[in-house]
Amino acid sequence: MENNRAKWIVEKSIDELRSAMERGEVCSEELVQAYLDRIAEYDGELKSIIEVNPAALTIARSLDEERRTSGARGPLHGIPIVLKDNIDTADLLHTSAGSIALAESIAAEDSTVAAALRQAGAIFLGKANMTEWANFMSNTMWAGYNSRHGQTVNPYGPDDLFVGGSSTGSAVAVAANLATAAIGTETAGSIICPSSQNCVVGIKPTVGLVSRKGVIPISSSQDTIGPITRTVADAAILLGVIASEDERDEITIGSSKHAFKDYTVFLEEDGLRGARIGVPRYFYQELDEEQKAVMEAAIVVLKEQGAIVVDPVSIPSERMKWNNAVMRYEFKKGLNDYLGALPDSSPVHSLSEVIAYNEQHAERALKYGQDVLIWSDATSGTLTEEQYAISKAQDIEYSREKGIDHVLEKHKLDALLLPGMYEGVDLPGKAGYPLITVPAGYVTNGSMKPGVPTKGPLGIVFAGGAFSEPTLIKLAYSFEQATTFRFPPKL
Numbered sequence: 001m002e003n004n005r006a007k008w009i010v011e012k013s014i015d016e017l018r019s020a021m022e023r024g025e026v027c028s029e030e031l032v033q034a035y036l037d038r039i040a041e042y043d044g045e046l047k048s049i050i051e052v053n054p055a056a057l058t059i060a061r062s063l064d065e066e067r068r069t070s071g072a073r074g075p076l077h078g079i080p081i082v083l084k085d086n087i088d089t090a091d092l093l094h095t096s097a098g099s100i101a102l103a104e105s106i107a108a109e110d111s112t113v114a115a116a117l118r119q120a121g122a123i124f125l126g127k128a129n130m131t132e133w134a135n136f137m138s139n140t141m142w143a144g145y146n147s148r149h150g151q152t153v154n155p156y157g158p159d160d161l162f163v164g165g166s167s168t169g170s171a172v173a174v175a176a177n178l179a180t181a182a183i184g185t186e187t188a189g190s191i192i193c194p195s196s197q198n199c200v201v202g203i204k205p206t207v208g209l210v211s212r213k214g215v216i217p218i219s220s221s222q223d224t225i226g227p228i229t230r231t232v233a234d235a236a237i238l239l240g241v242i243a244s245e246d247e248r249d250e251i252t253i254g255s256s257k258h259a260f261k262d263y264t265v266f267l268e269e270d271g272l273r274g275a276r277i278g279v280p281r282y283f284y285q286e287l288d289e290e291q292k293a294v295m296e297a298a299i300v301v302l303k304e305q306g307a308i309v310v311d312p313v314s315i316p317s318e319r320m321k322w323n324n325a326v327m328r329y330e331f332k333k334g335l336n337d338y339l340g341a342l343p344d345s346s347p348v349h350s351l352s353e354v355i356a357y358n359e360q361h362a363e364r365a366l367k368y369g370q371d372v373l374i375w376s377d378a379t380s381g382t383l384t385e386e387q388y389a390i391s392k393a394q395d396i397e398y399s400r401e402k403g404i405d406h407v408l409e410k411h412k413l414d415a416l417l418l419p420g421m422y423e424g425v426d427l428p429g430k431a432g433y434p435l436i437t438v439p440a441g442y443v444t445n446g447s448m449k450p451g452v453p454t455k456g457p458l459g460i461v462f463a464g465g466a467f468s469e470p471t472l473i474k475l476a477y478s479f480e481q482a483t484t485f486r487f488p489p490k491l
Helices: 002-008 013-023 028-046 056-070 112-119 167-173 192-197 232-242 291-304 325-342 349-359 371-377 388-408 424-432 469-483
Strands: 049-052 080-085 124-130 183-186 201-204 224-229 277-278 308-310 416-420 433-443 456-465
Touching: 002 028, 013 028, 013 433, 028 049, 028 056, 028 080, 028 124, 028 183, 049 167, 056 124, 056 469, 080 167, 112 124, 124 167, 167 183, 167 192, 167 224, 183 192, 183 232, 183 277, 192 201, 192 433, 192 456, 201 232, 201 277, 201 308, 224 325, 232 433, 232 469, 291 308, 291 416, 291 433, 291 469, 325 371, 325 388, 349 371, 388 416, 388 424, 416 469, 433 469, 456 469
Parallel strands: 080 124, 080 183, 277 308, 277 416
Antiparallel strands: 049 124, 183 224, 201 224, 201 433, 416 456, 433 456
8 A cells, every 4th residue: 555655646736635635535644654655765866855754654643633633734734845954843853954063953943934834734754955055165066965965866867967956855855756845945046946957846935025044044135945846836835834924034024015825826827818028038048959949938838828028138237247245244144143052062153163073074074175164254254344235235236226126127027037047046046036937848968067957857937026926926827737847757
């Protein structure tokens, strides 16, 4: 029966699993066991799960009993999900950001996001593998690698496909049907790119829509948390659960007027009809012929579904050579705050101590070095440098009023259409604006170039202004329903 369940759960949506549990056809304990069986069978090679929750089956039994006696507690009751390994959970799971320095670190309390997911009934199946320190450790580190669990690989072709980062394990686990859904984090591309490269849906919410309290940080200006799923509908369900104000994350204060508890109301099959979508061709220049063909085919679909495609559009700051100065300064401040609150038993309490720990364990910890950590540690950690203030003001000006806001207003656009790669993610990253990616095709030829995936799944990305998640979900859902490009990997 376990093998049958492990096959039955493949590609099942949250609503399908929820309905099956409500009808008594399956229970949460069986779902958890089925996913655990698939993890045991397939994840040895994929390395998408850094750690399985030893209490998952016990929690599932408890939630099954709760369903029988008092009904479902929320939209995710009994649904097994995984969380990226930089998100605090106050349970038997560790939170390490992939670093061996934090391999034994267990959070004292749930992050705000984890608490909301628990309240909605979600079961934490485990923690997802990730690029160490969310890819802010080394300029040469491969996406999906960390010293604690090794290299995550792409299930669509583990030998030669780019896997994307840093929410790598979250995307791979969902793509390979090792969990119903996942939660990732993004600073600049870390949800969108691995989702695109692994044929799944990812939403990078507006910075401030979702609390970052209890999440190991990079940048207070750019960090956000979002869902990775196999369908737009599932992503909408998760976003409604995690979007909320939190007085412990001041950037979220006031966001309740923009947040929705139920984003599924924006799932409109004809959502593209009449929508004005701009095509910023500058960000298409690095695409190879097959990738361009995927994007051109997507544009045809948009038009067929009634969208008004404005092609091309130009963004005043599209040629900006963005730097990571803001992240450099904010990383040390944020990480020191997080590590400083850890118990005395933790081997590290500051970025400087992380660097020293890595040097002491260099054979395992420093396969790719730590030049980015050292670069960040050279700052004061107080955010008082003049260069920080100048860089932050410049980022906001050129990403918003001289960037995305400008082009949206000039052409009266609902969204921009970007390729699901690293091209173009800096602009919405600096702005703190939302993105959603949805599968759009598969590139069969090409070879790996540094930082530029040229083979495998490719998604399209809808980009919008601040708190435009309802519009982006509507557009992505309409495209998804018209095309259904999502397909599971052959494991």
